[in-house]
Amino acid sequence: MFWKNSYKKETAMEKALRYNTDKLKWSYMNFASFEPMIKVLMYGAKKYAPHNWKKGLVKEEILESMQRHLAALLDGEDSDPESGLPHIGHIQCNAMFYSYFTKGGDNEETERSVNKNS
Numbered sequence: 001m002f003w004k005n006s007y008k009k010e011t012a013m014e015k016a017l018r019y020n021t022d023k024l025k026w027s028y029m030n031f032a033s034f035e036p037m038i039k040v041l042m043y044g045a046k047k048y049a050p051h052n053w054k055k056g057l058v059k060e061e062i063l064e065s066m067q068r069h070l071a072a073l074l075d076g077e078d079s080d081p082e083s084g085l086p087h088i089g090h091i092q093c094n095a096m097f098y099s100y101f102t103k104g105g106d107n108e109e110t111e112r113s114v115n116k117n118s
Contacts, residue, residue: 036089043083053097066094
């Protein structure tokens with residue numbers, strides 16, 4: 001069903017203009033593949049506090065953590081012994097943390113916490 005406006009009669013053949021060139025294509029994402037990351041975030045929220053990671057993390061610590069989980073996964077260990085959650089979820093979280101802070105986070109302080117060791 002089309003919404004109609006008072007100044008023009010629309011037909012099934014007409015299409016509204018949309019200027020989406022170079023905009024992010026969120027439809028390319030498979031959101032279910034991020035469930036392990038969400039479970040790790042939920043685990044972290046219980047262990048520390050919701051959004052605790054947004055307070056700021058050191059770049060090397062994020063990368064070290066990601067590398068530990070990647071190495072364990074490459075060695076054939078699917079789940080983290082401490083959390084019981086898949087290593088891929090921890091890797092996804094660390095990648096998100098790194099991306100978040102390198103893009104500026106919520107404020108300049110979080111940006112400095114990552115970039116101070118750059």
